Amino acid sequence: xxxxxxxxxxxxxxxxxxxxxxxxxxxxxxxxxxxxxxxxxxxxxxxxxxxxxxxxxxxxxxxxxxxxxxxxxxxxxxxxxxxxxxxxxxxxxxxxxxxxxxxxxxxxxxxxxxxxxxxxxxxxxxxxxxxxxxxxxxxxxxxxxxxxxxxxxxxxxxxxxxxxxxxxxxxxxxxxxxxxxxxxxxxxxxxxxxxxxxxxxxxxxxxxxxxxxxxxxxxxxxxxxxxxxxxxxxxxxxxxxxxxxxxxxxxxxxxxxxxxxxxxxxxxxxxxxxxxxxxxxxxxxxxxxxxxxxxxxxxxxx
Numbered sequence: 001x002x003x004x005x006x007x008x009x010x011x012x013x014x015x016x017x018x019x020x021x022x023x024x025x026x027x028x029x030x031x032x033x034x035x036x037x038x039x040x041x042x043x044x045x046x047x048x049x050x051x052x053x054x055x056x057x058x059x060x061x062x063x064x065x066x067x068x069x070x071x072x073x074x075x076x077x078x079x080x081x082x083x084x085x086x087x088x089x090x091x092x093x094x095x096x097x098x099x100x101x102x103x104x105x106x107x108x109x110x111x112x113x114x115x116x117x118x119x120x121x122x123x124x125x126x127x128x129x130x131x132x133x134x135x136x137x138x139x140x141x142x143x144x145x146x147x148x149x150x151x152x153x154x155x156x157x158x159x160x161x162x163x164x165x166x167x168x169x170x171x172x173x174x175x176x177x178x179x180x181x182x183x184x185x186x187x188x189x190x191x192x193x194x195x196x197x198x199x200x201x202x203x204x205x206x207x208x209x210x211x212x213x214x215x216x217x218x219x220x221x222x223x224x225x226x227x228x229x230x231x232x233x234x235x236x237x238x239x240x241x242x243x244x245x246x247x248x249x250x251x252x253x254x255x256x257x258x259x260x261x262x263x264x265x266x267x268x269x270x271x272x273x274x275x276x277x278x279x280x281x282x283x284x285x286x287x288x289x290x291x292x293x294x295x296x297x298x299x300x301x302x
Contacts, residue, residue, distance in 0.1 A: 032080065034090070035073030035097060046117035047110070052098035053091035053118060057083030061127040062273070063115065064090045065135030069198045071097030075132065077262035082130075082270070089127070091118055093134070095198055106197060108134070108206040112141040119149050126151040126218075128273055132258055133157050136223075137206055140238075143216035144208075152277070153216070154269050156223040157230045157255050158238065160208040164231075171229040175202050213241040219277035220245045221269070225253035244279060246272065 040054040054072055062082055066074045072090040079088050092099040093111045102110070115138060119125045128151050131139030136158030143150050159166040179200055186192035220242045224235040226249050239247040248268055250257045258265045 032076075033073075034076035034079050035071045035092070041098075044118065044121045046114050046121075047102075049094045049102050049114070050100035051091055051094065051114055051118065053089065055122075056088040056090075057086055059086045061124045062086040062088050063119070063127045063129045064088060065115065065129065065131035065138050066090075066093065066097075067133030067135055068202055069096060069195060073097075075130075075135075075258065078130065078258060078266060078269075081262065081266040085270075086128070087124075089118070089122065089124065091115065093138075095194055101194060106201055108137050108141055108201075108208075109145070112138045112145055115142060116146040116149055119146075125149040128152045128154070130154045130269060131156065131158070133255065134202075137208075140208070140213065140216065140220075141206075143218050143220065144212050147215070147217055150218045152273055153218050153220040154223065154272060155220065155238070156258065156265075157225070157228050157235075158222075159230050159234060160206060160210055160213075160238065162203055162205060166231060166234040168229045168231065172203070175199060179203070210237060210241050213238060214243060216242050217244065219272075221272040222247045223250070223268070225250045225255055225257045227252070227254045229255045244277060 034054065037054055040056055041052060042055070043050055043052050045051065052072075056079055064075050064078055064082070066072060071092050072079070075090065079090060082088050091114070094100065094102045094114055095106055111134075119127060126149055129139040129142055131137070131154070133156070136155035137160075139153050139155045140158055143153050162172070164172060179196060182192065182196055187196065222235060222239040222242070222245055224230055224232070226232075228235070232249075235249075236247070239245050250261070250264065250268075253261065
């Protein structure tokens, strides 16, 4: 815990920490600096805040949304994979990465409306949405607040509130210690104030009524690791309140499975995006499968 806290405090005080770069290169392709790529980078202004975004690939649009205190670079492993088949749209959230600072309190609803404004700016939609952590929260809120802009949703490790009913007590203790332990040398710098503002948000936000999820009509894949900081029961509750949803739990995986095992994570997401959504019936579909299995067995030579 102490080592992790020291790393976080270092990140808060380092000017370039929020924009740390994901580098992807092969023997035949040049290195791509996701999150700091002038060839793909653009800006637009919404609600008085200058927002930075990057575009990659072509095809069906896929909006990817990073987590708390991060940037486009955090999902470089996903951008590199999905740009081969999709037009990937990625934006730094306000007060994070290369996007500008906002004067007031930051909320998940505000960040979600920034994403909706980006889609309007690009004249894109409906889009598939892949969000991790805070990005997963925003993906769900897009489905609630801007349903016509969303085709399919993938929400990895999202939470609806900042309580111990949703989050691991150890995580909440870590976040509180991060805020309390930040020295003046961090608090008195622009980067430190920015980082603390975003970090504090996790103690106060979000406040999404679980029944609000019932308004999401887009097919939704709810993801988490079996060793996630989001409580298992909370992930299941989210799944059960979204009418057209599927759930997948990654084995022996933490909150960081998109980085730890991008091949498994990306394959799971891609299968959901590329497969037509069919809502299963627990009993009827079970009986159909058993009937097919037994018919196949009867035809097999003994």
